[in-house]
Each structure stands twice: as C-alpha cells, then as structure tokens.
Amino acid sequence: MATGRTHRPATRSRGIPEATVARLPLYLRALTALSERSVPTVSSEELAAAAGVNSAKLRKDFSYLGSYGTRGVGYDVEYLVYQISRELGLTQDWPVVIVGIGNLGAALANYGGFASRGFRVAALIDADPALTGRAVAGIPVQHTDDLEKIIQDNGVSIGVIATPAGAAQQVCDRLVAAGVTSILNFAPTVLSVPDGVDVRKVDLSIELQILAFHEQRKAGEEAASPDGGVPAAVARKESADKGPDGDVPAVMPA
Template sequence: MATGRTHRPATRSRGIPEATVARLPLYLRALTALSERSVPTVSSEELAAAAGVNSAKLRKDFSYLGSYGTRGVGYDVEYLVYQISRELGLTQDWPVVIVGIGNLGAALANYGGFASRGFRVAALIDADPAMAGKPVAGIPVQHSDDLEKIIQDNGVSIGVIATPAGAAQAVCDRLVAAGVTSILNFAPTVLSVPDGVDVRKVDLSIELQILAFHEQRKAGEEAAASDGGVPAAAARSDSADQGPDGDMPAVMPA
C-alpha cells in the first residue's frame, strides 16, 4: 500500500533551513556517484566541489543532520547517502501522478530516474479523450474526469503539472481538493495554493533568460576589455543592479 500520504519528511520538524534542504539533493547526487564507484569516504572539500558549493557551507549543512565527519578521514559515503535519503523522505515509496501527457509530460513519464530516487509514477492523466488508454512508458493514460478517484485510490500526495498554462490552475485546484499537498509545476504560470501546500516551479524559459543575461554581461565585459576600459554606462548599470549587500537580484521576465 502507498505510504506517501501518511509519512512526511522530518526536515521541517528538525529545524533544517530551506536553503539547506535545497542543497541536500545536490549532495545526494554527488554521493551516489561516489557510491557507484565504490568510494568509501570523502572529504568535505571533495564533496563540496562535486556538489558545486563551498566546503564551509557543506559542513554547516551537515551539522543540521548531526554529521560532522572524522578528522583526517572525512565522511562515510554510504552512511551519508542513507542519512540524506532519510531526511528527504526517499527511504519510502512516494506515488506521483503526472497531469498533462503532451511532449513534456510523456518525457517525464519516460524518465528513468524517478524509481531509483524513491518515486513511483502511479498514474498518467490527460484531458484529451483520444489519449485515454494509450500506453506511455508502459502506463495507460487515464482521463482527467477520474482525477480525484485516481488520487484517492493510489494515496497520492505529490502531483506533477505539465499542462498548458491556461489549464494549470484548474488542475492544481482539483489536485489540492483531492488531497495532494505537494506540486511540481512545469506549466509556465504561477499557481495559487492554500497554506500547507508546497509548490516547486520549473520554468525552462526563465532559466534560459537568466543564462542569456549572463552571456550578454560576459560579452559586454569582453568588449570593454578589448577597448581598454569599462564604459561608464556599464559601470552605472552594475551598481544599480546590485542589492544592498552587493548581491545580484534574481532576474524575472517582465
């Protein structure tokens, strides 16, 4: 029987900061790669480099888990894999539904990494009657009219929305009403959810726009360097774009 509805990860009750929670999957990915190579221990510096963070931040993050490593030896790889998996709730079965089986939804259904990371695709759901019954990744697509029954029958608490933007909020509302409390949103829109429901948004266009911003800045810096100086307008722009602590604010589309 599915257990996703009744068991929740322990991170919030343990007071682990959200920023640390967001980095735990990075550590787990790096540790899993080490485990697959039969590496028994790893230093904080090596693991931090593999995860793309600094070692001081890694050691602080691990202190929230109660792991401090052994001086001169480092961290036990297998134990950390277990410990982080447990904190993330990955030592149990999490049934997931994917709503919207277009190109993106079908690609997600075919992704082989779900099962190895504690997630089971319990159902694929689409509003197109012509899709009903068609197998995608070996799973027959079910019509959205049955969404609530599918959620209840499978004990689903995590839903993935891969619909067009115009349909996403209505799908979200139905998922929440049926008992889903965590949503991964691939639709290019912001969802409104009640308290107690977690939403993670994946927007590829925003990520590409941020990369375009950095590419434009690098091109400007290279042009300035070739001219022997930084244009005044660019210098003013740099200063204006920085926050009170000198940090670069997130770039959002207009």
C-alpha cells in the same frame, strides 16, 4: 513499503533551513556517484567541490543532520547516502501523478530517474479523450474525469502539472481538493494554493532568460577596451554626454 500519504519528511520539524534542504539533493547526487564507484569515504572539500558549494557551507548543512565526519578520514559515503535519503523522505515509496501528457509530460513519464530516487509514477492523466488508454512509458493514460479517484486509489500526495498555462490552476485546485499536498509545476504560470500545500515551479524559459543575461554580460566584457576600460558602446555614450570641454555636465539632458 510505506506510501507518501502516511509518512512526511521530518525536515521542517527538525528545524533544517530551507536553503539547506535545497542543497541536500546536490549532496545526494554527488554521494551517489561516489558510491557507484565504490568510494568509501570523502572529505568535506572533495564533496563540496563535487556538489558545487564551499566546504564550510557543507559542514554547516551536515551539522543539521547530526553528521560531523571524522577528522583525518572524512565522511562515510554509504552512511551519508542513507542519512540524506532518510531526511529527504526517499527511503519510502512516493506515488506521483503527472497531469498533462503532451511532449513534456510524456518526457517526464519516460524519465528513468524517478524510480531510483524513491518516486513511482502511479498514473498519467490528460484531458484529451484521444489519449485515454494509450500507453506512455508502459503506463496507460487516464482521463482527467477520474483524477480524484486515481489520487485516492493510489494514495498520491505529490502531483506534477505539465499542462498548458490556462488549465494549470484548475488542475491544481482539483489536486489539492483530492488531498495532494505537494505540487511540481511545469506550467508557465504562478499557482495559488492554500497554506499547507508546497509548490515547486520549474520554468525553462526563465532559466534560459537568466542564461541570456549572463551571455550578454560576458559579451559586453569581451567588448571592453584592451586596457580594461568600459565597453566601446558605453564609452561612446559617455563621450556624447560630455560637454564641449570634455566635462560631464552638471545637469544631464532629459
């Protein structure tokens, strides 16, 4: 099976928009679930609902792949699984290294979904000498001193950074210098990379903060008056801002 160092996905060369590329894994996940249930075909409406997008957007996305389905029948599930997997580069073997084998790195190493999606954890790397040689998910941890040799020996082009923020940029620089061209960054920091290197950042704290915003917003809506008015706290603020006759002053107080 080919390795990631010699084959790159064709999405950019074929002019597929980045937004479409970002949705392809969602379609693939939904299609894989259908395939596991031996569902032969699926309509655009059913697949769009399963992927969480609207059907018009799905049909537009699939048009970039040259797949238009059959009127009255829908899309062939197995063929779409193959087509999207090929477009994403998942029909070949992608060796991955994980750098930083703390709690998060160890959890990633133990994640069973990599192998079934075309990724092979080729090496686990950490700076702590106490971890060197210890097996995590059946893979011995290797020291960062050997990072460049590990990458070359395994033909790695994808690196996962799960280190503390302070070490992430240095690790990133070494990965790039050794030939890694795609990085998945779990460290809570922004990485600087040269042109030609792709970085995807996963920040759990940011995602939680976004959820907190929506929770606060929902709480405010629930606190609104029964007749659909503004929340009580806002009403009190507006009342305090009104003049003696109940009108809002022309010039608001500083």
